[in-house]
Amino acid sequence: MTAVDTKDQIYQVLETIKDPEIDTVSVLDLGMVEHVEIEGGHVTIKMLPTFSGCPALNIIQGNIERAVKTVENVDSVEVQFIFNPPWTSDRITEKGREGLKQFGIAPPPKYLEEDGSWHVNCPYCNSEYVTMENIFGPTACRSILYCKSCKNPFEAMKPISTLM
Amino acid sequence: MTQKFENPVVELLFQLADDDYLFSYRGSEWLGLAPHIEEDVAFSSITQDTMGHATVYYRLLEGLGLGAADSLAHIRPAAERKNSILVERPNGEGCYMENPRYDWAYAVARSYIYTTAKKIKIDSLKSSSDQSLAEAAVKISMELYYHLLHWKTWFVQLFNATEEARNRMTKALEKVVADSGDLFSFGDAASEITNASLIESEQVLLNRWTEYVKPVFETIKVAVPTFGKPERNGRNGEHTNELQDAIDTMSEVYATDLAAAW
Numbered sequence: 198m199t200a201v202d203t204k205d206q207i208y209q210v211l212e213t214i215k216d217p218e219i220d221t222v223s224v225l226d227l228g229m230v231e232h233v234e235i236e237g238g239h240v241t242i243k244m245l246p247t248f249s250g251c252p253a254l255n256i257i258q259g260n261i262e263r264a265v266k267t268v269e270n271v272d273s274v275e276v277q278f279i280f281n282p283p284w285t286s287d288r289i290t291e292k293g294r295e296g297l298k299q300f301g302i303a304p305p306p307k308y309l310e311e312d313g314s315w316h317v318n319c320p321y322c323n324s325e326y327v328t329m330e331n332i333f334g335p336t337a338c339r340s341i342l343y344c345k346s347c348k349n350p351f352e353a354m355k356p357i358s359t360l361m
Numbered sequence: 362m363t364q365k366f367e368n369p370v371v372e373l374l375f376q377l378a379d380d381d382y383l384f385s386y387r388g389s390e391w392l393g394l395a396p397h398i399e400e401d402v403a404f405s406s407i408t409q410d411t412m413g414h415a416t417v418y419y420r421l422l423e424g425l426g427l428g429a430a431d432s433l434a435h436i437r438p439a440a441e442r443k444n445s446i447l448v449e450r451p452n453g454e455g456c457y458m459e460n461p462r463y464d465w466a467y468a469v470a471r472s473y474i475y476t477t478a479k480k481i482k483i484d485s486l487k488s489s490s491d492q493s494l495a496e497a498a499v500k501i502s503m504e505l506y507y508h509l510l511h512w513k514t515w516f517v518q519l520f521n522a523t524e525e526a527r528n529r530m531t532k533a534l535e536k537v538v539a540d541s542g543d544l545f546s547f548g549d550a551a552s553e554i555t556n557a558s559l560i561e562s563e564q565v566l567l568n569r570w571t572e573y574v575k576p577v578f579e580t581i582k583v584a585v586p587t588f589g590k591p592e593r594n595g596r597n598g599e600h601t602n603e604l605q606d607a608i609d610t611m612s613e614v615y616a617t618d619l620a621a622a623w
């Protein structure tokens with residue numbers, strides 16, 4: 198098996214590593230994987246933390262190390278969290294955005310208004326008629342909103358940008 | 362005799378780490394006690410982010426060979442801590458376990474002053490000569506954006522609410538200002554820290570802070586406070602007894618088994 202095959206397999210495995218709190222999106226969908234390096238049997242995976250205090254990071258790290266170790270020709274795995282480039286919410290892929298919606302979480306807005314405010318649609322009925330209940334939600338990366346059309350409370354991924 | 366600081370980045374990292382660690386600890390004592398449920402969610406989220414920031418700095422120290430991040434956070438005694446006096450002060454009378462009579466006005470005033478000061482430092486750190494510190498600052502800045510928005514809203518709204526609210530905020534702000542003498546200080550290591558271009562000088566940062574908060578203080582019709590010379594300088598390890606109490610509480614679990622993997 199060539200190194201290219203090994204890398205493909207590692208990426209396939211990474212596709213199965215889900216956010217421990219949102220099982221419809223993988224670490225790849227979230228744009229957290231910056232770099233995979235193979236040197237002999239040693240694999241180094243450079244990851245970008247979404248939020249620096251996110252308690253899921255340790256769990257993700259352990260899950261990746263265990264899973265990637267099962268790939269053929271891989272003897273050891275090291276996961277490193279790096280800050281450069283910084284993770285921003287526009288790194289979430291289209292597939293990731295769909296996965297978030299399936300879970301009832303509105304994907305992060307693609308644009309910020311000039312005053313820094315932002316707008317998302319309801320993940321259930323797509324209505325624009327929503328209000329912000331709490332910019333801080335049950336986890337560091339989410340806000341709590343309410344849809345006035347279908348009368349559901351929902352969560353949205355906060356926009357995170359270097360412009361902030 | 363002047364003390365020599367061989368590695369100014371270590372001095373600065375301890376100041377930044379200990380500030381966020383203590384600020385986060387005081388925030389965590391509010392858990393379940395905030396004025397309403399939305400605020401409880403928001404405040405604890407900010408507190409968690411802030412502990413994340415402290416962790417980033419302690420890990421950088423670990424990388425520099427200073428010891429494990431967890432033990433740097435938990436078991437260093439008060440005399441070795443470099444946090445400002447402001448963040449070590451208790452939330453009010455009583456204890457979070459029993460009869461907490463915490464002062465929300467004080468929490469808002471302290472959080473607003475601390476968070477705006479942190480914003481000014483983080484912006485300066487983005488151009489730090491230390492690459493890892495500069496990268497960490499970019500990351501922290503994006504989260505800090507939401508914290509600032511939050512505390513500014515409370516700060517302005519309470520000052521401009523009822524007479525009682527305004528009186529309580531005025532008193533709380535006085536208390537905060539009295540403890541902020543070392544907030545922008547780098548202590549005895551200041552010249553080494555500035556000469557190494559790790560961050561801009563105390564005076565530059567302080568002037569920038571004054572400009573930054575001016576529009577908000579205009580909104581509440583209060584003069585921008587000036588900080589006096591500190592009675593104790595936390596950056597030099599001078600602290601109140603309240604700090605050791607906080608460290609003891611915070612490290613209680615960790616200290617039960619120093620070898621355990623948490």
Ligand SMILES: [Zn+2]
Nearest residue numbers: 319322344347
């Ligand atoms: Zn809806």
